[in-house]
Amino acid sequence: MKGFILSFRSEFYKTRKTMAFWSAVLLPLLICLMLSIGFFGNSEKLSNLPGVMLWFEFAAPVLVVMGSFLLPMLIVFQAYSVNNIEHKAETWKTLFSLPISKWSVYSAKYVYALFLVILCLALFVLFTLGFGNLLGIISPGLKFNEGHIESTLLQVYFKLLLSSLGILSIQFLLSLLFRDFLKPMGIGFVATVAGIIMANVQWKYAYLFPYSAAMLTVRSLRGDNRPNDGGMPHITVDFFTKDICVSLIVAVAVYILGYFIVLKKSVK
């Protein structure tokens, strides 16, 4: 366990000044900032919306982009970045000749990639709520203070996180095996596009393909996102849908498979 913690801290130390880390911070910040500017410019039009509806209007564009393309591609990028740092510096041989178990080195790297995804999604929640409240203050016409979506937003993003774990394991393994940028990125890109198409044409086996999971998560929200009797939208988040289960199984299986590949692999 000590080896794992030391390796995890080292991962942070190595990446703290790189885009691998800062992309997880800057992406939610910039997207939420741009969205806020858009909302501020349209505040007159939006001022007749009730609080909860306004929050959904504010959160929805990010969620749609996240589900369709941004989240899978972000994971492809982050899984690549944490491994590329070693490919580029040719440091695999050093990492695996440290007096630290191979399991710790491999797991710390994987968990660090997972940490970056969690950080990014948590910041999306935080910035969505933060910028929403800020807009409510600087533009009092926008009735952000009259509604609350904190709990729903957390649940939705948590489900997005679960939906992304399958892709994370696959992309992590691909990035670990191939030093060539095009292979993991190319495969990730094509698989993401295929996943979006499968989810959008509502192919009945789309849930078996991890790259569809994020899109399926967002689509499942759309189904419920209709005003109920009180005129307010209602969202229920069902965490353990078939696609999430597949994503989790793939995540665990590929993670374990990756470890055995690392054990057997010759370090160049």
Add this chain to the structure above:
Amino acid sequence: MVIDTQGLSFNFGNQQVVKSLSLQVPEGSIYGFLGPNGAGKTTTIKLLLNLLKTDQGSIRVFDKDLQNDRIDILSQIGALIEQPAIYGHLTGKENLMNRALLLQVAESRVDEMLALVHLKDAANKKAGKYSLGMKQRLGIALALLSDPKLLILDEPTNGLDPNGIIEIRELLIRLVTKYKKTVFVSSHLLAEVERMATHVGIIDKGELLFQGSIKDLEAISQPQIQIEVANTVDAANFLKKQGLTVNDISEDHLTMPFISKIQMGEINALLNRNNFQVFAIQKVQKDLEKLFLDITQKA
């Protein structure tokens, strides 16, 4: 023995790159692992560090089996493999700090290492902007950081200027004599190994051709006198008539076995007295290629 391998073999696909290697590295030695490029030196080093899986044979380090006591053994080894593995986006000091974090070494040791390899002034410069020699020195600092009992260095003087080569050589000799470390150092330069090693292993095409102390090697690698003279054939005939041995004659020089400096001076005087104009006379070592020929012919 600090390193003891028995029948160590390794294949890359169908090609056997290490053949039944039995290395014996005694404690407190500088073991020069000598061989031309592509002989299997780096592969052997990677096997010693468990980076490659051994196909056949056993590796014992500090009297422990590498397969069973990997972490314990690695905690006592500092290694530099091929070109130094350095994070170019971090400064030299940050590279050391990162390794210190992983090995739980005090920060003060990082400064000591920077001073030792003369990188204090460049400590806060991005390592990616270092010259090859600076990178090599940083690599050596990284290997020494945990104060390991055994240092495994793969061509550590590659890319260093003559001053740097001398510094590294002196540092390694100091580590062994003063701090009782054991150093396993690979090189393709015979002269380099001869200057610092106490023991030598010679590998070619994956096979260990020679292993022993430096004195044993010197017995094989006799130094020679190279004489640049106006008429090499006549000069050689003249020297032979005087009862001297001439090993080799070429258009512009001849070679003879080296016995002593005084004898070399006498040969020079003898040639000059008999009107053979000597342009240059010097002691030379056999190059690696000739040494290999000698060893393989003896075997």
